[in-house]
Amino acid sequence: MDYFSPHTYNSSLSFSLVLNPKGKDKSFKFLYLLYMDLSVLERVKWLQQQQMVSPDFFEILGSDGREELKRVESYLGNNNDELQSFRHYETIDGCISRTSSFQIEQVKNNEENRVIALQHKRKTEGKTEKIENKKKKKIKTEDETESSMKGKSNMSNSETSSEIQKRDYIHVRARRGEATDRHSLAERARREKLSKKMKCLQDIVPGCNKVTGKAGMLDEIINYVQSLQQQVEFLSMKLSVLNPELEYHINELSTKQFQACFTDLPEAVSKQLMMVDASSFPLQHQESLDYSVINSIQTTTLGSKDQTSSGWEIHSQSLYNNLRTDSVSSFFSLE
């Protein structure tokens, strides 16, 4: 039976059929194709076709590639194990070169999708394929957090490149001529992560756009951090000079000056600060900035009914919660 229609495949085609020697529970036949000039699209289609139950099989033949692929891919959810065993065979079986590989992706966005990326080495014809001369390897990294299962789409076909899928693994592409062993690919993944973070830093640090390259950017960042620290030191010197005035102002129950300083500081906060200093600090005990102090401040703030603005209440609540989590942990650890 001729499963190929001549118009879909190139003339110089050779393949070999190998039956599944292991005889799995589900009696599927696995076909290994030694492709010479097969495009990946057709190869995948062919491969997926072989997984199909036979009645649908003939329908698929001869129809358009895109719809076929999508339909066929939907069946793949059940056949993960078989496809996984594919990979084992390709290394064991001698008649299959390392180059025979396919890449199958799933359409569904389930979380238990697994992408089986096989190695694809051969240069294919340029008609449908984007990725040529590239090797792929699946790298399982533990860098992903549990919540985000992101990865790059590595489907070479044009149809599925538009679909956004979620994966468990980070797929790293190795370019031609570069090493593909595990370590170097992990290194590359790490380097890309690092560069991503450097880009984030670039957004934060002003003036980083002009300099390119990692070293220049690092220098800029270091300069910026140093300048910020020097600013802090300079301002603290200024404050030390102004400190008597600070005390003077704090003793006065004037909120307006402080409001002028911090425009987005709500009025009640500054009021409360006055309360803090004006109220009786037990000076003999007040040697350290306890969490308990903060707690008491917040409780007095929340207990009092002076607040009129609801925004302040929400704000104080959030502040209180922020501080409270720290204090709770501190209390737990102290006991």
Next chain:
Amino acid sequence: MGSGNNPIYTGVPEKDVFALHFLQTLSNLRTQIPFSSPDKTKDRVKKIKKAAYVSMARAAGGTNRLWSRSLLHQAAKRNNKNVRLSRRRKRVTWPRRNRRDPVEEPAAERLRNLVPGGGAMETSKLMEETAHYIKCLSMQVKVMQCLVDGLSPK
């Protein structure tokens, strides 16, 4: 001030959180150092600076961030008067040294010296912490600038 378009979370609390903490620390300082000794300006400057850093570390998330945690640890070690940090039962765990790969990155060494706690992080984590540290530092600078402007004689 949210994380914006960063894939890494570098959110920083609002300005008034920093202001609150800083003023609290300052008011605590005030009770300890009387301003009758002009000779000890250096001391005062140092204390204010330390208060600034400590309050920044507190405001920026307490012990949730590596840099703030190590800052508070440093402050607690040196001078136990001003800062009382809760003693943790479990020691702060440092990542394994081999992850840091010191061969490849001599450039990050300076950054490690600048950012508190940088010596124990791997490089990608260092970048995250640097970003957060920069944001908090700039916030603290703004707060202090506001204070200085408000209090300086007009």
